[in-house]
Amino acid sequence: MHISNFTEKMQRIAPRELQMDYDNVGLLIGPEKQEIRRVLVALDCTSVTAKEAIEWGADLMLTHHPVFFRGTKRIAPDDPATAGAYMLIRHGIGLFAAHTNLDAAEDGVNDALAEALGVQNAVPMEPDGLGRIGSIAAPVSFGTFAKTVEEKLNTAVRISGEIDRIINRVAVIGGAAGEYALLARDAGADVFVTGECRHHEALYAREAGICLIDAGHYETEKTVLNRLIGRLHCEGDDVQYKVSEYEYGPLRRL
Numbered sequence: 441m442h443i444s445n446f447t448e449k450m451q452r453i454a455p456r457e458l459q460m461d462y463d464n465v466g467l468l469i470g471p472e473k474q475e476i477r478r479v480l481v482a483l484d485c486t487s488v489t490a491k492e493a494i495e496w497g498a499d500l501m502l503t504h505h506p507v508f509f510r511g512t513k514r515i516a517p518d519d520p521a522t523a524g525a526y527m528l529i530r531h532g533i534g535l536f537a538a539h540t541n542l543d544a545a546e547d548g549v550n551d552a553l554a555e556a557l558g559v560q561n562a563v564p565m566e567p568d569g570l571g572r573i574g575s576i577a578a579p580v581s582f583g584t585f586a587k588t589v590e591e592k593l594n595t596a597v598r599i600s601g602e603i604d605r606i607i608n609r610v611a612v613i614g615g616a617a618g619e620y621a622l623l624a625r626d627a628g629a630d631v632f633v634t635g636e637c638r639h640h641e642a643l644y645a646r647e648a649g650i651c652l653i654d655a656g657h658y659e660t661e662k663t664v665l666n667r668l669i670g671r672l673h674c675e676g677d678d679v680q681y682k683v684s685e686y687e688y689g690p691l692r693r694l
Contacts, residue, residue, distance in 0.1 A: 441476050441677045443467070443534065446500070449675045450538060453668070454548060458541040458569075464506040465539050469525060472532025476500050479672075481665050482684040483658060485535055489684050490524035494531050496682065501528060502668075504549070504661055506537035542664065544570045547671060549614045552663040556592050557633065559610045565627050571613035571620055573627050579608040582631060582651045589633060595659040596693050600642050601651030607631045614660035621645035621652055635660035658689030 447467055459465050480493040483504045493501050507525045515522040515529070528535055542548045544564070554562040554572045562574035576585070583603030590597050611624035611632045618637030622644060625632070631651035635658070645652040669681045 441679050443471055443474050443476055443500070445677075446476050446479075446536070446679070449672065449677070450502075450536060452675070453671050454538040454542040454545040456541055458544040460540040460568075460570075463540045464509050465537050465541055467534065467536050468507060469528055469533070469535035471499050471534030473499050476534075476679055478680045478682075480682055480684055481669055482687045483661055483665070484687065485524040485528065486687070487523045487527060489687050490527035490533075492684055492686050493533055494527065498533055500534040500536060502536050502538070502681075504537070504539060504542060504664065506539050507535065538668075540570065542668070543614065544568065547667060549661055549664040550612055552667045553612045553614045553633070553660055554610075556663045557589060557610065557612065558592075559612060562612075565611055565613075565620075565624065567623070571611055571617070571624065573609065573611040573624065573629055575608050576610055579606045581605065582607050585610075585631060586653055589653055589655050593655055593659040593663070595656045597656075598637075598654040599652065600646050601631070605630070605651060607651060612660075614663070615657050618642065618645075618652075618654070621650055622648050625650035633660070656689065656691065658691070662689075 476499045478498045479500045480498040481502045482489040485503050515526050517526045550572045559574040562572040565571035565573045582605045586599050607630035609629045611629035613634050616636035617634040618641030621632045625648050633653045637654040665683045
């Protein structure tokens with residue numbers, strides 16, 4: 441498949457118009473070969489995933505998080521922010537990123553997260569449609585739901601809220617989205633699940649009376665990777681896709 445056809449396919453799956461103003465999505469590194477046969481899918485372009493792409497013979501990496509995010513001044517093998525990109529460029533491998541546009545897209549990050557947590561009839565959460573809000577099958581205590589999140593995402597959560605409170609309406613946004621907690625409350629959520637929350641955001645959520653679950657940035661977003669490959673296959677092509685086998689979150693349990 442020609443790289444232009446891949447770009448068109450990704451536009452249908454995660455339209456660029458859905459990206460946030462600050463974002464950097466699309467084809468960030470052009471591949472040496474215009475015909476794409478193998479695509480490695482990962483959350484991040486790091487030295488680990490770039491090496492895997494090289495060894496597997498990938499023509500392109502498809503990641504959720506972009507590189508060159510905030511005014512990159514240099515690309516060097518000893519710079520943690522660009523080491524992976526440096527390796528890809530040296531080996532002629534392209535890089536395509538779908539970030540906040542994939543968060544907001546139908547069947548994207550937040551639909552995948554809602555499904556993983558058993559949130560039913562999830563709909564986009566205003567004002568920007570980034571998050572999802574819906575209901576679980578039956579009301580449960582906040583503590584019980586928090587344990588379910590841990591099990592479903594294979595993570596260790598941090599929580600704010602009364603563990604005995606009965607919850608039913610759940611809002612989710614994968615990644616770093618603690619600032620949306622009050623919007624989730626205003627949308628009618630009893631609990632807000634995100635991947636990363638700062639101290640003052642957790643304080644505001646507690647003061648506002650909404651339960652909060654900080655479930656890990658990597659863990660809340662990795663749920664989209666297999667779904668994304670499924671969407672790409674549904675579009676029909678002769679490309680071989682693979683989720684990275686060696687990528688892992690930067691934070692872990694003791």
